[in-house]
Amino acid sequence: MPTATLHTTPLNVNPLDAIQSDSIYPMIDTHTHFDDVVFNHDREQQAQTAYQSGVRHLLLIGYLATYFERLISTQAQLENLHSKSKPVPKAHLTSGLHPAYIEDHSESDLDYLAEFLQQHQHVALGEIGLDTFTDVLKTEASVAKQKRFFSIQLDLAVQHQLPVLLHIRKAHAECLQLLKHHAYDAHQLGGIAHSFSGGEQEAKAFVKLGFKLGVTGQVTNPNAKKLRRAISEAVREYGLQCLVLETDCPDMTPVCCQQGQEITRNVPGNLTHVLHSLSELLAVDMPILAPQLWRNSCEALRVDWAYPE
Numbered sequence: 107m108p109t110a111t112l113h114t115t116p117l118n119v120n121p122l123d124a125i126q127s128d129s130i131y132p133m134i135d136t137h138t139h140f141d142d143v144v145f146n147h148d149r150e151q152q153a154q155t156a157y158q159s160g161v162r163h164l165l166l167i168g169y170l171a172t173y174f175e176r177l178i179s180t181q182a183q184l185e186n187l188h189s190k191s192k193p194v195p196k197a198h199l200t201s202g203l204h205p206a207y208i209e210d211h212s213e214s215d216l217d218y219l220a221e222f223l224q225q226h227q228h229v230a231l232g233e234i235g236l237d238t239f240t241d242v243l244k245t246e247a248s249v250a251k252q253k254r255f256f257s258i259q260l261d262l263a264v265q266h267q268l269p270v271l272l273h274i275r276k277a278h279a280e281c282l283q284l285l286k287h288h289a290y291d292a293h294q295l296g297g298i299a300h301s302f303s304g305g306e307q308e309a310k311a312f313v314k315l316g317f318k319l320g321v322t323g324q325v326t327n328p329n330a331k332k333l334r335r336a337i338s339e340a341v342r343e344y345g346l347q348c349l350v351l352e353t354d355c356p357d358m359t360p361v362c363c364q365q366g367q368e369i370t371r372n373v374p375g376n377l378t379h380v381l382h383s384l385s386e387l388l389a390v391d392m393p394i395l396a397p398q399l400w401r402n403s404c405e406a407l408r409v410d411w412a413y414p415e
């Protein structure tokens with residue numbers, strides 16, 4: 107849903123003019139599942155809305171080998187709109203085998219991932235990591251397989267010199283330990299701890315290792331006190347440089363966009379709410395925060411996308 111501030115922008119406005127309005131800033135959505143089937147009926151419209159609300163680049167994140175081709179077709183769909191002079195964000199690929207789906211991954215999926223990385227240009231590898239949120243994921247066998255897949259994918263990231271996007275849930279200490287013993291160096295290759303959910307100490311530990319913290323719509327929830335404090339404290343110690351924005355759509359819908367008790371689909375255009383909320387939390391004005399977050403994303407991904415002036 108558009109924000110109150112966005113309502114001040116006429117719908118037929120040239121999006122380039124819209125950037126200059128005082129409420130819309132250029133942004134990079136560092137984590138989306140915009141290839142998900144829930145966007146099949148209106149992806150084109152949502153892509154245009156995202157552009158109008160400031161999103162200039164978005165990352166398409168892979169998590170299951172079966173869906174990797176969907177990343178390619180979604181990227182092609184947005185490219186196609188762009189070539190028809192319809193302003194939409196540029197989509198970039200990042201594929202990986204997600205730890206929460208560990209039961210579904212086979213050894214051959216690792217070979218397929220390696221092949222897929224060779225065949226298509228990637229901006230990162232992910233999402234990968236460790237997840238012990240459920241009883242099934244917590245079992246010794248699951249954790250062992252998760253660690254093995256995580257480690258092999260970190261090898262691939264080193265081999266391809268790509269940053270990684272980490273998914274970590276209830277496994278921050280284990281993840282830190284594995285990373286510290288692996289040749290993957292985030293200070294050299296970049297990387298993002300996506301949808302960061304840990305506490306203050308963990309936040310600082312990941313930043314210290316060279317990762318940026320991915321901030322989602324969870325930050326818009328005033329009750330997410332632990333998360334909001336972790337973000338504030340990481341910034342107090344390491345500066346604004348340690349954060350990037352993400353929607354993680356269709357999940358993590360900002361509080362302001364939720365409708366009643368039902369789970370409301372998150373969309374890339376909602377990234378602006380995450381930016382606004384972060385601006386309030388950190389008491390940093392948007393004209394300073396937005397370009398800083400843009401630079402942070404570029405640094406995390408080792409790209410040099412120009413900030414639209």
Ligand SMILES: [Zn+2]
Pocket residue numbers: 137138139167233354
């Ligand atoms: Zn994700």
